[in-house]
Amino acid sequence: MVAVLRGELLTHLRSPRAGYAAADGAATLIWTVVGGYLVVYYTDVAGLPAAAVGTLFLLVRMFDAIVDPVIGVVIDRTRTRWGRSRPYFLWASVPFATLAVLTFSVPDWSESGRLAWAYVTYLLLSVLYSLATIPVVSILAALTADDRERVRLSSLRTAGNLVTSVAAGAAILPLVAMLGGGDDGRGYTLAMFLLGSVSVVLFLFAFATLRERAAGDRRLRVAEVRTVMRGNLPLKIMIGGGLLINAASVTRVASTVYFCRDYLGREDLVPVLALFPVLMIVGLVLARPVAQRIGKRNALVVALIVQAIGFALPIPFGQHVGPVLAGTALASAALGLLISVEYAVLADIVDYTDWRYGVRAAGVIASLAAFSAKAGSALGGAALGWLLAAGGYRSGAEQQPAAALNAIRFCFYGLPVIVWLLVAVLLAAYKVDQQLARIRADLAAREVVADVESETRFTTRP
Structure with missing residues (x-):
């Protein structure tokens, strides 16, 4: 045994x-x-x-x-x-x-x-x-x-x-x-x-x-990169949405200390909130059955809406800690679903790009996703500084002005709610899920033809 x-x-x-x-x-x-x-x-x-x-x-x-x-x-x-x-x-x-x-x-x-x-x-x-x-x-x-x-x-x-x-x-x-x-x-x-x-x-x-499955011997031409980036609507939606989400995420995470210390008066909550990403495991477990049942695009929309609800939950309750903890828990669980399905969607876009443009550009698509994450992170960090400055934030002050506290609250839950709902709306234009069966069939047929042509060239070689 x-x-x-x-x-x-x-x-x-x-x-x-x-x-x-x-x-x-x-x-x-x-x-x-x-x-x-x-x-x-x-x-x-x-x-x-x-x-x-x-x-x-x-x-x-x-x-x-x-x-x-x-x-x-x-x-x-x-x-x-x-x-x-x-x-x-x-x-x-x-x-x-x-x-x-x-x-x-x-x-x-x-x-x-x-x-x-x-x-x-x-x-x-x-x-x-x-x-x-x-x-x-x-x-x-x-x-x-x-x-x-x-x-x-x-x-x-x-x-x-x-x-x-x-x-x-x-x-x-x-x-x-x-x-x-x-x-x-x-x-x-x-x-x-x-x-x-x-x-x-x-x-x-x-x-x-x-x-890796066989990908053929054809090398990507640099000129084809422009084609992939210019006309690929599903790719633009995912990269643009990723940039917005990463920017708002960094703004929220970086504002956590200010929110707990200056608004709630509970700096001791910072390490507690840092543990909540463990709840992503809930979303990881649900990702496969949810995506299988309603499709990957709809699974992303559900994850975004649930996260937005989690972010917004504390808004009506002022400085009460309970709704902050409950909302963060809900948002963390939904984040696991969002990230898991997002990676699978990028793989689908690789197939779509191959089918639509005849270009297998997995590396370019992955690098553009990385670019959106890094550019979004830089933008999100800068946005926090700009918003705090606009609110008149005073470093080291025991009591921040009302405008600074409003800026902190906006960074912690206002901006994420707006961005998450905006990206959910943008995903309405993402139609790859409905085309996947045809895409896979056409790509499989194309591979068969390529294999036959390759074998023919080999057997007829003098």
């Missing part, structure tokens, strides 16, 4: 589903620390001025967003015996982990020298992050053409992201304290070496377990 259970466990662990979850988890393990602690490391450990760090982050994110579409084209032009996307899990794993260690190892040089080190290492780390994660999105369409399996894989990917994010966030400070022995600089370096080593193992596991 034990042997049978062990065999079944090993079978599941070696499956593409486990590999796909590991691929996203490998990058998230490191990027959670970068997103949550790199600013603190730069200012408190490396001794860099806060203003210089802010400029550094803005410039690197802008450059990174511009580079993403280039990486997408490179992926679509890649031809190896392992496929187009899969080899990047192998190629990027060690460099990505190495740059993570170097980023958290600023030497004891002059201020300008330390800042130069930060620019070079963080910029290279960001590029390698894109090189490692864009293939996670682009490979999905090549793993399977089955709708149910795509949603299942997307849910497992989100689960892998969630598990590694929570693990890294919970482990990093204890690791720094334990490994550093009072020297936080040394602690961060060794902690990132440990997390980077685990990340490499997860990337290599993903490379070993995933297999």
Whole structure:
């Protein structure tokens, strides 16, 4: 009995589903620390001025967003015996982990020298992050053409992201304290070496377990990228909607401290609210049956509306904490559904683009999704600063002016409600779900014709 259970466990662990979850988890393990602690490391450990760090982050994110579409084209032009996307899990794993260690190892040089080190290492780390994660999105369409399996894989990917994010966030400070022995600089370096080593193992596991379906030998021409971007309405809807949602999400998350401290007078709620993303697991479990029953587009609309209700729930109750907790719980559960189905929809758009334009552009589409996320994040962070300034926010003041409190409330739940409902309306123009059966049949027929022509050329070769 034990042997049978062990065999079944090993079978599941070696499956593409486990590999796909590991691929996203490998990058998230490191990027959670970068997103949550790199600013603190730069200012408190490396001794860099806060203003210089802010400029550094803005410039690197802008450059990174511009580079993403280039990486997408490179992926679509890649031809190896392992496929187009899969080899990047192998190629990027060690460099990505190495740059993570170097980023958290600023030497004891002059201020300008330390800042130069930060620019070079963080910029290279960001590029390698894109090189490692864009293939996670682009490979999905090549793993399977089955709708149910795509949603299942997307849910497992989100689960892998969630598990590694929570693990890294919970482990990093204890690791720094334990490994550093009072020297936080040394602690961060060794902690990132440990997390980077685990990340490499997860990337290599993903490379070993995933297999791409044949994608043909045709290379994407650069001129075709403009065709894909210019006339592709479903792609425009998803990229535009993604940009808006990411911007509003960052604004909401970044305003949480202000909302709890300055409006509710309960700064102790900040770490409590940080635990609620665990409830995304509810949405992950529901993603496949909901998408199967009502379609992926409608599942996205349901997730957006439920999240908007969660965001809006505290509005009539003023400073009461209960509705804030209940609304955040509801929104977090719906977020799991939203993210899982969104990844599957991007894979459908890869098929639609191939069918409509004759261009298999999985890398470009994945890179545009990454671009919308990064550009939205930059816009959302800037929007929070602009709105706080417009409201007359006073740093360190015991009591903020009414206009500042209104700006904080708008960032925390007003703006997200508006954006989520707007994107739900935009999705009415997304019609790919109704065409999927025809798209799959036509693409399958096209592959048969291509195989016959290829075999004919081979057998008639002199």
